Amino acid sequence: MNAKKPAPQVPDCKEQLIAIKDTMILLSGKWKIQIIGWLLLYGKVRFMDMLRGIEGIAAKMLSKELQELEQNEIVARTVMPTKPTTVEYELTEHGKTLSGVIDAISAWGVTHRKFLFKKES
Amino acid sequence: MNAKKPAPQVPDCKEQLIAIKDTMILLSGKWKIQIIGWLLLYGKVRFMDMLRGIEGIAAKMLSKELQELEQNEIVARTVMPTKPTTVEYELTEHGKTLSGVIDAISAWGVTHRKFLFKKES
């Protein structure tokens, strides 16, 4: 039984890499991380406020991304008994555990900007 | 001059949200974060080892993602003067500053798995 592929020159797949993959499946898409960042910053937010506040997002996308986040219990949706029905979204307790990820991403964005600035000077 | 859109009910766009967007533009795509995780874990790695080690990735994608990371000075590429030419990839100093992001993502994957486990029990 000759294997076609040569043996890999590196140790086997690590837990950490699996965990990275798991996380990124839930957070994939152009808007999810931005939405979570929003909710971390603002707490409870209504649909229309996010729609107007997150630059460039379309209603369909916002709706779809929020649904997916809700299914994964990262975001909670509450229908309020107001005159024109409003809906509030907020992070669940589990969703809030993403703050470490979001903060790291945000902080790196700043680091990267400094890096680019140093280059051009 | 009546604005068509009502005023947003939340304060204006924050720096943090811009930084998140900036970061995610560089790390978008199905494989980039996994690749960076790999390089953090293994250091210098050859092209073929990554191709065999990262499950499911095609040569085209690996090549393309590495090029993009190289353009953003996150990954460095070194052609080695060996018999069959080999090429080594590794994180640049700037690329290594992503370790906080990658670690947070990895750690959350573990947190999430625990969360799912608690639910089913």
Add this chain to the structure above:
DNA sequence: GAAACTGGTTTCCTTTATGAAATCAAGTGG
């Protein structure tokens, strides 16, 4: 020379993702 290995690139094709605009349902104010 044939075959294999390295590190790619190219072609062709399919699947996802995203977006703009229209529509809808329920409710309010005039």
Add this chain to the structure above:
DNA sequence: CCACTTGATTTCATAAAGGAAACCAGTTTC
């Protein structure tokens, strides 16, 4: 009744992403 609000969903269309397989170039080994 008409217009407008909120929170969506539906339709239609396009753009982007991703993948399988073939191909290429340089070098080595049989």
